[in-house]
Amino acid sequence: MYTLGLLWLAATFFTTLARAAFTLTQNYQGQSFFDAWTFLSGVDGNSSSNVLYQTREQALQKGLVSVNAAGHAIIKMDNITDGTKNPTFGRSSVYILSNATVSAGSLVIMDATAMPFGCSVWPAFWMQGQVWPADGEIDIAENVNLETKNQYALHTAQGCMHPSAEQTNATLETGTLISTDCFNETNYNQGCLVGDPSPNSFGAGFKSTGGGAFATLWDDTGFKIWFFPRASIPADLSSDSPNPSGWSTPTASFPTSACDTPNFFGPQSIIFNINVCGSYPESNFNPSCPGKCQDFVGVPSNYDNAYFEVSYLRVFTG
Numbered sequence: 001m002y003t004l005g006l007l008w009l010a011a012t013f014f015t016t017l018a019r020a021a022f023t024l025t026q027n028y029q030g031q032s033f034f035d036a037w038t039f040l041s042g043v044d045g046n047s048s049s050n051v052l053y054q055t056r057e058q059a060l061q062k063g064l065v066s067v068n069a070a071g072h073a074i075i076k077m078d079n080i081t082d083g084t085k086n087p088t089f090g091r092s093s094v095y096i097l098s099n100a101t102v103s104a105g106s107l108v109i110m111d112a113t114a115m116p117f118g119c120s121v122w123p124a125f126w127m128q129g130q131v132w133p134a135d136g137e138i139d140i141a142e143n144v145n146l147e148t149k150n151q152y153a154l155h156t157a158q159g160c161m162h163p164s165a166e167q168t169n170a171t172l173e174t175g176t177l178i179s180t181d182c183f184n185e186t187n188y189n190q191g192c193l194v195g196d197p198s199p200n201s202f203g204a205g206f207k208s209t210g211g212g213a214f215a216t217l218w219d220d221t222g223f224k225i226w227f228f229p230r231a232s233i234p235a236d237l238s239s240d241s242p243n244p245s246g247w248s249t250p251t252a253s254f255p256t257s258a259c260d261t262p263n264f265f266g267p268q269s270i271i272f273n274i275n276v277c278g279s280y281p282e283s284n285f286n287p288s289c290p291g292k293c294q295d296f297v298g299v300p301s302n303y304d305n306a307y308f309e310v311s312y313l314r315v316f317t318g
């Protein structure tokens, strides 16, 4: 009994230590998923694109936001309206920002079974500070058109970098370094970019393999982002006490050795949006998509795959 008691005490002690790490502070799931978001409406303020974002009421009424039978949140574009006769047509879509913000000392987990894709489609799951670019931007899931590999990026004021190719090694990240300067004026706001090597991290590949989970750890060592395909999600990821220290090498890392993140990042709103055409899809249109981006906008069936299906979004702090 005495030995058992000691073992129990020891087990409790170490479990408590391990669990002290994170507490669930924001939980977006099921019927209440859309309760605490601000819907941005109108044209996209940030690119000359072909979209018309809807208010909460409009989006609900048009079925652009809903919760399906599986309890997953659907965030989608209008794939019913024919806009082919209207030269200034903007396709209805959704742009939502979380009312609550995320700060350093957080772990953000988003599990999805589908993310939008199709020629002209430009979706993103990302975070942005109040003043851009002074308060920073973190792009967790973003790409365009028919791409199947996700890209991770920071966009900041001048002086924040991703480590150079020489400073990068297999223990830092599994992703492919694309650009190192996060400054928004460098290379037309390209950002510091890391490409996911997995062809199932975005688009059709993501959806056909059951999607997966993106986990973003923001602590005093910088940012680490993991993409886990459905088949290799760590057992503790969906638990009440996920513990990133037991996970594999991150897909993308932005360590403080190259970016003084406390200086470049303020509290972030979490954002889901689906844009259409605009700079990014248009500059990457051919050869994967034929013709011009604008040729796609009027035809509703081009947007049948333009939806997020989100199992849950959770923010832990600690």
Ligand SMILES: *[C@@H]1O[C@H](CO)[C@@H](O)[C@H](O)[C@H]1NC(C)=O
Binding pocket: 035, 036, 037, 038, 039, 099
């Ligand atoms: C979130 O903010 C919007 C306004 O921006 C407001 O309409 C909505 O009620 C807020 N939701 C909660 C739960 O605070």
Ligand SMILES: *[C@@H]1O[C@H](CO)[C@@H](O)[C@H](O)[C@H]1NC(C)=O
Binding pocket: 046, 122, 123, 124, 126, 132, 137, 139, 142, 155, 273, 275
């Ligand atoms: C515009 O939005 C995209 C995500 O859709 C983001 O990557 C880009 O940096 C944003 N630009 C500004 C100026 O906010």
Ligand SMILES: *[C@@H]1O[C@H](CO)[C@@H](O)[C@H](O)[C@H]1NC(C)=O
Binding pocket: 163, 167, 168, 169, 170, 171, 172, 255, 257
């Ligand atoms: C790998 O790179 C990181 C970040 O630049 C560095 O801290 C670490 O010491 C490097 N590890 C090895 C084994 O070179």
Ligand SMILES: *[C@@H]1O[C@H](CO)[C@@H](O)[C@H](O)[C@H]1NC(C)=O
Binding pocket: 132, 133, 184, 185, 188, 189
């Ligand atoms: C970078 O941010 C500054 C400050 O808001 C802005 O004036 C400038 O147009 C931005 N540049 C690009 C290429 O986004």
Ligand SMILES: *[C@@H]1O[C@H](CO)[C@@H](O)[C@H](O)[C@H]1NC(C)=O
Binding pocket: 076, 079, 080, 303, 304, 305, 307
């Ligand atoms: C629109 O897209 C949804 C998936 O979001 C799909 O179920 C539906 O068949 C598509 N077409 C129409 C006309 O609604």
